[in-house]
Amino acid sequence: MADAKLKILEAASKLFFEGGTQALSVRAISKQAGVSTIGIYSHFDGKQGILDALYIRGFELVAEAMTLEEEYDLSSETVAVLVRRYLKNAIENEAYYKLIFGDHSAEYQPSNEAKDVAISAFSILVKHVTKLFPNNTDQQNREIAIEIWSITHGFVSLRHHVYPLLGDVNNWEDKAVDAAQTFFEALVAKRS
Amino acid sequence: MADAKLKILEAASKLFFEGGTQALSVRAISKQAGVSTIGIYSHFDGKQGILDALYIRGFELVAEAMTLEEEYDLSSETVAVLVRRYLKNAIENEAYYKLIFGDHSAEYQPSNEAKDVAISAFSILVKHVTKLFPNNTDQQNREIAIEIWSITHGFVSLRHHVYPLLGDVNNWEDKAVDAAQTFFEALVAKRS
DNA sequence: TGCGACGCTATAACACTGTTATGTTTTGTC
DNA sequence: GACAAAACATAACAGTGTTATAGCGTCGCA
Structure with a gap:
């Protein structure tokens, strides 16, 4: 990668x-990188390209969090691990x-x-879901994955946008994990 | 309400x-209202005040959707009605x-x-939750309400931010309602 | 080796943004 | 009617992302 491009990205x-995002004006970026603003356009297609690189990194972080290195069976306990991560x-x-959101x-x-x-x-x-339901169609398992994602992301999003309005709610993480596990177990029971 | 203030808000x-929000520049608003931009500062504390009025309206719409006029028992069917709304x-x-989000x-x-x-x-x-669990503390019922909200909002948020990436998912509404009902029933079973 | 094309770069200019400043007009109260 | 406060039109300000302009360095080809 070109030196200026790397400097800008860093x-x-x-x-x-x-x-x-509010800290990301092209002037602030170029000043921090020690180059002029034009590099953001030649190397990154403008601010759009900067945001794209960061968005990609955001999803890479999600992917890393969702990756389990050890062999596992998908269980309620594994769901807890994944949700915590x-x-x-x-x-x-x-x-x-x-x-992203x-x-x-x-x-x-x-x-x-x-x-x-x-x-x-x-x-x-x-x-992960397919490991538990190997006989489902891909579409069915995608839907289950969306459901688990929905409840987990819902907890995060409410934490960002609603908790500041409602006041402190204790043990947020444990509650989210507990809810996700409850939901997961209900999904499993429903398909047994 | 003053004439100009109403014009601006409309x-x-x-x-x-x-x-x-991207359509809401102060110049666009004042042009649409037929006044100059200064009214947005004298009547609304600037753009901040405009967004506040709209944010308030957004939560009012949520409240209206969550309000049931008829007498009801909170059941899985009622949850379905609320979630659909x-x-x-x-x-x-x-x-x-x-x-809001x-x-x-x-x-x-x-x-x-x-x-x-x-x-x-x-x-x-x-x-609504308190009707079902009258013996819970307020805090316990608030947490249950947050949980139902999390999964419902999760479906909405994924629809906004993830579905465009993944391609069309059919019957989104029915799936969200089904998931919320499944989760609700699991919550009820867990507390019985 | 020289020339032209290409890519990168610094800087200025542009069109837009929300906000403030300035001066004028309108409204309300005494 | 006088005065003060509020509302108002307009211009200016400081910031935004982007484009325009000119210049420099490198590379490839004749």
Whole structure:
């Protein structure tokens, strides 16, 4: 990678991690990188390209969180592990998470490359579900994966957007894990 | 309400409904309203106030969707009715929904008045749960309400941010309702 | 080796944004 | 009617992402 391109990406990542999208003006990025703004256009297709690189990284982080290295059977306990890792990523990498699930349509649309990375991350989740339901169609297991994702992401999103309004809710992580496990067990029972 | 204030609010609502937050520049609003931009500052505390009024309206719409006029027992069927109404509101009033759950922290923070409206909307949901679990503490029922909200909102949020990446998923509404009912029934069983 | 094309770069300019400043007009109260 | 406050039109400001312009360096080809 060209030196300037790397500098720009590192500068953008640093600013983004610390201050979210609002910290990402092209002037701030170029200043932090020690280059002029034009590099953002020649190397990254403008701010759109910067956001795309970060969006891709956000989904890569999700994929990493969802990847289990050890052999496993999908059980309620495994679901707990996966959900905890998902939640941990969502909190530690909040800016990335908010980029994926925020409303940036005015300034950013994911590229095809970004869409591929998102699909790849999702397929990790589907693979987990398929281990438990090997006789399901791919579509059926995708739907189950979406359901688990929905409840987990719902907890994260409410934490971002609703908890600040309602006041402190204790043991958020344990509650989210418990809810996801309850739901998972109900899904399993329903298909047995 | 002053004539200009009403004109501005109507103009903003129209632009917002049609084009989301990106359609809401102060110049576009004032042009649509037939006044100059200064009215947005004198009547609404700037764009912040416009967004606040719309955010409040967004939660009012949620509250309306969650309000049941008839006497009811909270059952799985009632959950289905509530979830369908929630989903319908989320789709028909997408801009409002995205304002509540989008990442606008750079340009908008909810006022205390807005927070009160949000809390009031949430309490409607808590009241439904309390009908089923009258012996729970308020905190316990709030947590159950959060859980139902999480899975429902999760489906909406994934529809907004993930479905465009994954391709068409059929019968989204029925799947969301089914998932919410499954989860609700599991919650009920767990507390019986 | 020289020339032209290409890519990268610094800088300025552009059109837009929300907000503030300035001066004028309107409204309300005494 | 006088005065103060509020509302208002307009211009200016500081910031945004992007494009335009000019210049430099490198590479490939004749």
